[in-house]
Amino acid sequence: MTMSNTGGRRKPPTIHDVAREAGVSRGTVSRVLNGGHYVSPTAQEAVNAAIRRTGYVVNRHARSLITGRSDSIGFLLTEPQERFFEDPNFNVLLSGCTQALAAHDIPLLLMLAGTRDERRRITRYITAGHVDGVLLVSSHSGDPVAEELREAGVPLVQCGKPMGLGAKVSYVAADDRDGARDMVRHLLSLGRRRIGMVSGPLDTPGGVDRLAGYKEVLTEAGVEIDERLVVSGDYSRASGEAGTERLLARAPDMDALFVASDLMAQGALTALRRAGRRVPEDVSVGGFDDSSAATEATPALTTVRQPYDRISAEMVRLLLAQIGGEDPAAVILPTELVKREST
Amino acid sequence: MTMSNTGGRRKPPTIHDVAREAGVSRGTVSRVLNGGHYVSPTAQEAVNAAIRRTGYVVNRHARSLITGRSDSIGFLLTEPQERFFEDPNFNVLLSGCTQALAAHDIPLLLMLAGTRDERRRITRYITAGHVDGVLLVSSHSGDPVAEELREAGVPLVQCGKPMGLGAKVSYVAADDRDGARDMVRHLLSLGRRRIGMVSGPLDTPGGVDRLAGYKEVLTEAGVEIDERLVVSGDYSRASGEAGTERLLARAPDMDALFVASDLMAQGALTALRRAGRRVPEDVSVGGFDDSSAATEATPALTTVRQPYDRISAEMVRLLLAQIGGEDPAAVILPTELVKREST
DNA sequence: TTCTCTACTGTGAACGCTCACAGAAGCATG
DNA sequence: CATGCTTCTGTGAGCGTTCACAGTAGAGAA
Numbered sequence: 001m002t003m004s005n006t007g008g009r010r011k012p013p014t015i016h017d018v019a020r021e022a023g024v025s026r027g028t029v030s031r032v033l034n035g036g037h038y039v040s041p042t043a044q045e046a047v048n049a050a051i052r053r054t055g056y057v058v059n060r061h062a063r064s065l066i067t068g069r070s071d072s073i074g075f076l077l078t079e080p081q082e083r084f085f086e087d088p089n090f091n092v093l094l095s096g097c098t099q100a101l102a103a104h105d106i107p108l109l110l111m112l113a114g115t116r117d118e119r120r121r122i123t124r125y126i127t128a129g130h131v132d133g134v135l136l137v138s139s140h141s142g143d144p145v146a147e148e149l150r151e152a153g154v155p156l157v158q159c160g161k162p163m164g165l166g167a168k169v170s171y172v173a174a175d176d177r178d179g180a181r182d183m184v185r186h187l188l189s190l191g192r193r194r195i196g197m198v199s200g201p202l203d204t205p206g207g208v209d210r211l212a213g214y215k216e217v218l219t220e221a222g223v224e225i226d227e228r229l230v231v232s233g234d235y236s237r238a239s240g241e242a243g244t245e246r247l248l249a250r251a252p253d254m255d256a257l258f259v260a261s262d263l264m265a266q267g268a269l270t271a272l273r274r275a276g277r278r279v280p281e282d283v284s285v286g287g288f289d290d291s292s293a294a295t296e297a298t299p300a301l302t303t304v305r306q307p308y309d310r311i312s313a314e315m316v317r318l319l320l321a322q323i324g325g326e327d328p329a330a331v332i333l334p335t336e337l338v339k340r341e342s343t
Numbered sequence: 344m345t346m347s348n349t350g351g352r353r354k355p356p357t358i359h360d361v362a363r364e365a366g367v368s369r370g371t372v373s374r375v376l377n378g379g380h381y382v383s384p385t386a387q388e389a390v391n392a393a394i395r396r397t398g399y400v401v402n403r404h405a406r407s408l409i410t411g412r413s414d415s416i417g418f419l420l421t422e423p424q425e426r427f428f429e430d431p432n433f434n435v436l437l438s439g440c441t442q443a444l445a446a447h448d449i450p451l452l453l454m455l456a457g458t459r460d461e462r463r464r465i466t467r468y469i470t471a472g473h474v475d476g477v478l479l480v481s482s483h484s485g486d487p488v489a490e491e492l493r494e495a496g497v498p499l500v501q502c503g504k505p506m507g508l509g510a511k512v513s514y515v516a517a518d519d520r521d522g523a524r525d526m527v528r529h530l531l532s533l534g535r536r537r538i539g540m541v542s543g544p545l546d547t548p549g550g551v552d553r554l555a556g557y558k559e560v561l562t563e564a565g566v567e568i569d570e571r572l573v574v575s576g577d578y579s580r581a582s583g584e585a586g587t588e589r590l591l592a593r594a595p596d597m598d599a600l601f602v603a604s605d606l607m608a609q610g611a612l613t614a615l616r617r618a619g620r621r622v623p624e625d626v627s628v629g630g631f632d633d634s635s636a637a638t639e640a641t642p643a644l645t646t647v648r649q650p651y652d653r654i655s656a657e658m659v660r661l662l663l664a665q666i667g668g669e670d671p672a673a674v675i676l677p678t679e680l681v682k683r684e685s686t
Numbered sequence: 687t688t689c690t691c692t693a694c695t696g697t698g699a700a701c702g703c704t705c706a707c708a709g710a711a712g713c714a715t716g
Numbered sequence: 717c718a719t720g721c722t723t724c725t726g727t728g729a730g731c732g733t734t735c736a737c738a739g740t741a742g743a744g745a746a
Contacts, residue, residue, distance in 0.1 A: 012471060014702055025726045030704060038724060057471035061407040062702035066731045070404070075453075081442075085434050086635055095424050098455050102464070107473070109450045110418075112441050121445070128355060128400035130450075237639070266639065273641070292429055296580075296609065298616075298641060357732055368696045373734060381694055405732035408701045 013054040022050035033058060073101060073319065074131040076111045078119065078138040078145050084112065086236065087263055088291040089308065090137065093159060096312025097135055104320065119145050127152040133319045135159070155322040157315045161205040161330075170328040172314045176206050179304035179335030180213025183258055183286045186302070186337055188221055192256035192284055196229040198243040198268060200260040207232065210260045210288065229254065233264050240264025244271035256284040256343075262293040265301050269342075284343040290336075299341035307333050356397040365393035376401060416444060416662065417474040419454045421462065421481040421488050427455065429579065430606055431634040432651065433480065436502060439655025440478055447663065462488050470495040476662045478502070498665040500658045504548040504673075513671035515657045519549050522647035522678030523556025526601055526629045529645070529680055531564055533627055535599035539572040541586040541611060543603040550575065553603045553631065572597065576607050583607025587614035599627040599686075605636040608644055612685075627686040633679075642684035650676050 019029045024043050031039050032047040039047075050056070064070050075097055077084055084090050098108045109131060113119040123145055126134060133155035136146055149156050150169060158171040187195050197214050200207030211230070218225055228250040233239030240259055244267065247254060257272075259265035265287035269279060277283045279299055287294055290305035314331045322328060362372045367386050374382050375390040382390075393399070407413050418440055420427055427433050441451045452474060456462040466488055469477060476498035479489055492499050493512060501514040530538050540557050543550030554573070561568055571593040576582030583602055587610065590597055600615075602608035608630035612622060620626045622642055630637055633648035657674045665671060 015704095016702080026703080027705090027726060028724090031725090034704080040724060043725080057467055059408070059471075059702055060473060061404045061413070062731090063704070064404040064731095065402070065408055065702080065733085066704045068731085072452075081438050084438055085431065088428065091428050091434060094453070095427055095455060098453050099424075102455070102461065105464075107452045107454075107468070109415075110437070110441050110453050111450075112438060112445070118445065121448075124400060125450070128402075130403060270641070296639065298613070358734095359732080369733080370696055370735090371694085374695090377734085383694060386695080402732050405701090406734070408703085408732080409734045411701085 012059075013056045014059070015056070017054055018047065018050045018056045021054055022046040068129070069132050070130055071105075072107045072109055072131055074109045074111050074126060074134045076113060076122065076126075076134050076136050076138075076145070078113045078136070078143055081112055081114045083236065088293055089289055089306075092291070092308045093137065093312050096309055097316055100313050100316035104316075113145065123148050126154055133157070133323050135315050135319060155319055157319040157322070159311065159315060161209075163203070163205055168328060170318045170322055170330065172311050172318065172331045172333070173206070174306040174311065174335050175332050176209035176335075177213040177216075179288065179306070179337075180210040180258070180260075181217050182335065182337045183288070183302075183304050184214050184217040186339070186343065187256040187258065187284055187286060188217070188223070190256070190284055190343060193223055194226075194229065194251065194254050195223075195256040195258060196244075196247045196251060196254045197231075198240055198247070198257065198259045198264055199230065199232040201234050202232050207260065214258055226251065233260070235261045235264060237263050237267040240267030241271045242267070244268040245275075248272075248275050248277075254283060256286075258286045258288075260288050262287040262289040262291045262297070262301055262303055265303070265342075266293050266297050269297055269299075269301075280341065280343050286343055290338050294338070294340070297342070302340045302343040303338050305336040305338050307335070355402075356399045357402070358399070360397055361390065361393045361399045364397055365389040411472070413473055413475050414448075415450045415452055415474055417452045417454050417469060417477045419456060419465065419469075419477050419479050419481075419488070421456045421479070421486055424455055424457045426579065431636055432632055432649075435634070435651040436480065436655050439652055440659055443656050443659035447659075456488060466491050469497055476500070476666050478658050478662060498662055500662040500665065502654065502658060504552075506546070506548055511671060513661045513665055513673065515654050515661065515674045515676065516549070517649040517654065517678050518675050519552035519678075520556040520559075522631065522649070522680075523553040523601070523603075524560045525678065525680045526631070526645075526647050527557050527560040529682070529686065530599040530601065530627055530629060531560070531566070533599070533686060535627055536566055537569075537572065537594065537597050538566075538599040538601060539587075539590045539594060539597045540574075541583055541590070541600070541602045541607055542573065542575040544577050545575050550603065557601060569594065576603070578604045578607060580606045580610040583610030584614045585610070587611040588618075591615075591618050591620075597626060599629075601629045601631075603631050605630040605632040605634045605640070605644055605646055608646070608685075609636050609640050612640055612642075612644075623684065623686050629686055633681050637681070637683070640685070645683045645686040646681050648679040648681050650678070 015026050015029050019026045024047060028039060028043050029047050032044055036044055060071055075094060101108050111122050113122045126149060134149060135157055137159045161171055161173045162169055199211040202208055215225055231243040231246050233243045257268055259268045265285060268285060272279055272283055279285050287301040287303035290303045294301040294303045310333055318329055358369050358372050362369045367390060371382060371386050372390050375387055379387055403414060418437060444451050454465050456465045469492060477492060478500055480502045501512060504514055504516045505512055542554040545551055558568055574586040574589050576586045600611055602611050608628060611628060615622055615626055622628050630644040630646035633646045637644040637646045653676055661672055
């Protein structure tokens, strides 16, 4: 027979209390709360004072009930959650989005949908209107969740270029191809010619574009493209390690290695060390992302910086615009080559 | 003049629609939705069928408005956000809590309160009743946010033992002292006698307990405690590196090192490598946490495993119990020594 | 039969807010 | 002096639920 809840929260003041306190009507308080148009300065001030005195905070549920908006947005990750654990990029993105939204006083709901069941549950939750929009992180292509949400008309911004269907979907991405070009040019400038690549998954635009940049620069420079020097991974550390082992077996004369993510590059360093290759003396290694994995690695990784702070800010901006009725849009942000010890 | 929203979401069915479809009243549908007590099997079935046909999903705002519950809970991090970026433990905890709550169909709101302003904003948000309870991660002691929330009567569960005021607050923690004892015994068993320690911050119980365990075992074993062998850090990689340098300067004959977090241990490895000490030949190194930082490190770290999956599950369990009216409780979970290459 | 009890069902009110509307006041224009 | 326009204010309705209460039907007991 548990009595009152610990601490006993008492009833918070309502808009009615504020109105009485300020000597105005509910309508006036509501108007002040929503931008203050058509409110006299006198009333404006009286209401603000009353709000301060009473400690009033708007009840978002009551508001949402009538506006139909929830004033909250979801951060959806449709990846197996090990990747979330492992990849420092997600942290940065998540925290960046949380902060960008906090500036608009919008809470962020974290949604992890690794399994089929979770995906179904979460899709239903979203399409029921419990969030006004979704920030989607999914390196996978042809993500069924993205498709469903788009069909349901849910405002959506993806991180990274989505596969297929072009203009209809908002996304923010770094310039993968250009970043890859910079890195390969850098490796060439060091005199390396047998440059290997561990690419990302080739069913994702990011994976494809980085590989394309690599091939483009080599061709330009008159270096023959050797398919034995190219393998693909899934951005995990383990796949970087395995891929590098395969490369070493197929092309022992490899003198440089461009790895499509820092995490995979960490794996590559492990494989190279085990094979007795010195980095950067025997093999120069370049990563991609400039995540914390790059500085943690020994030696510290030369890498292509993706501007995650700007990416998250842009994702939020685009999503809010879309919720406000604007059309979907795409933003491509420039990358930057960061030189460290591994090249 | 933007016309209808992209895709055009149409109005979702209400409980009324379901009632009409099922040929019963709103009340009956509501009862089915909330556990199905006092509902005939016939009605039960009719309602469920109607729900399926209409695709009805309960409007949480309307429900919250009347129940006073929000059916959502907050994950609050009152740390500077760099720590969130860097420390893999947070990921694991966050993702574990999200999943544990998903099983109860409760969304999790991510709240990052690194600065004073953010803390104020978020405290107001929470005390206004926008979440039913809070999972708090704060290694800092005497956290003002924790204090305020407790005073406001907000159900709260902390990760890690809080400083001071004992029984009144719920928390879940690993057995720090016991874990430290295991590690130091292990180092002693390797024949090491000059065992250094980089402890955590000494204004946190976790930091204090791990140090206590260290001293306890040494004393038991008849090894004299040398204060030159002890420094403290703040769990960041950088502080582990700096601390280890200090130790090496003060006690060059150190033959083992117990570091109170894996992240700091990574820093320690860097410092040792720079000083030309081989690990584990010259110096055995032990970490704490068994985060992904432990396996990433070279050599892979021997460490004390904190059962983060169980910690997050227990935090959620305790919080839900507390929201249900139960008293705050504490849970201490056992740790486990994980031997790898560094010892 | 009549009463009581249990199992079930329907209904109005309320939660706290916003929105549409009506109306008041002030000022310029015809 | 009426008319219109603009700026401001108050009021009732209603958003989609749950909750308390009243009411019905059927079973069993007196």
